[in-house]
Amino acid sequence: MGFYDDFDAKPRKRSGSWLASVIIAALVGSGSTLLMVPAMIKANVIKLPEASQVVSSNGKLPSQTVAYNVETGIVSAVNRVKPAVVTVVNIQKVGGYFNRGLKQEAGKGSGVIIDNQGHIVTNNHVVDGASDVEIIVNDEHIKAKVLGTDELTDLAVLQVPTDKIKEIKPVELGSSEALQTGEPAIAIGNPLGEFEQTVTVGVISAKKRMMEIYGQNGRVVHEQPVLQTDAAINPGNSGGALINIKGQLIGINSAKIAERGIEGLGFAIPIDEAKPIIEQLMSKGKVIRPALGVGVEWDVKDIPENYKSGLPINYGVVVSNVTPGSPADKAGLKAGDVIFKIDNTQIHTFLDLRKYLFSKKPGDTVQVTFYRENKENTVSVTLMELK
Secondary structure, eight states: OOOOOOTTOOOOHHHHEEEEEEHHHHHTOOOOOHEEEEEEEHSSSSOOTTTTTHHHOTTSSEEEEEOOOSOOOOHHHHHHGGGGGGEEEEEEOOOOOTTTEEEEEEEEEEEOOOOOTEEEEHHHHHHHHHEEEEETTTTTEEEEEEEEETTTEEEEEEEEEGEEEEEEEEOOOOOSTEEEEEEEEEEOOOOGGGSSSSSEEEEEEEEEEEEEEETTTOOOOEEEEEEESOOOOOOTTTTTTOOOOEEEEEEEEEOOOOOOOOOOOOEEEEEEHHHHHHHHHHSSSSSOEOOOSSSEEEEEEOOGEEEEEEEESSSHHHHEOOTTTHHHHHHHHHHTOOOEOOOOOOOOOOOHHHHHHHTTTOOOOEEEEEEEETEEEEEEEEOOEEO
């Protein structure tokens, strides 16, 4: 019986190799082999494989031994940020005659501690309708104050007493603009409101997706830029942190498309978009945006043809009402006017109108061009604050 080392294909030196074969063959089946092997190895009669190479169990296929450091960038980032991600509890009053004064938990989401002053960022829909809000830190329920909310961007800012979180290091804010498609993205939150500080890992799938925000009438009223990631973001993750490999906050988890057959579509509000909103919510309790003082229910492209009689354009928005005493009212705008241009920007839809106005601020003056009874008119309007 012989021993064939198929792993080593290198030519063998004749001197010594035949001696090793004879000695091994003579000792096979003998218990004394175990006693002699160390001496044979030391005398270089038997040569062991390199330290990075081992022979598999079938004696033929090689496998590689690899040294691996568990302290990866992802682990380091998670360890820095995870304590700053908290559970947000929405508590609402219970309806009914016999339940007056009673309150109960209506839902849970996530939030992120962003500074040493006790400010926590979450989603508007996480705290919407709440009579009270609490956060959970290390199993302790802490009452939180809602400083401000913004429905359009789905952001909200809470505040808790600083002594309750003094041992927690706030998350460092990063830059979403500096992100590159394909770089790691780490989501931390509380999926289903139960599994606290759950970590999922993926990549930045796209940087500037536009998510449509719908009003109560089913019309698109706003477009929110979002980051797309394949890191799993489930119900309860809303308001949690999306971080980069450096452990910096790059987004606030906001939504997940969950349709049959579709996976890996998570979205987060980019931190560069969120920063000015967060600052206004902290300082003013709301986001200040400009407005003309008109209501719009129809885009021209959507109204029946028989109502467009004589209208020389097929775009613009139809004014449905004018707020009494508003800048639009003072400028002479009326219900039925078709606004199709502001300054030098064409207005095709209500979304176009809102986008342009939101690029301004209250007190700015704009030139509004519209059709009334198929005649073109232009008026100056000083923008007011959107109520």
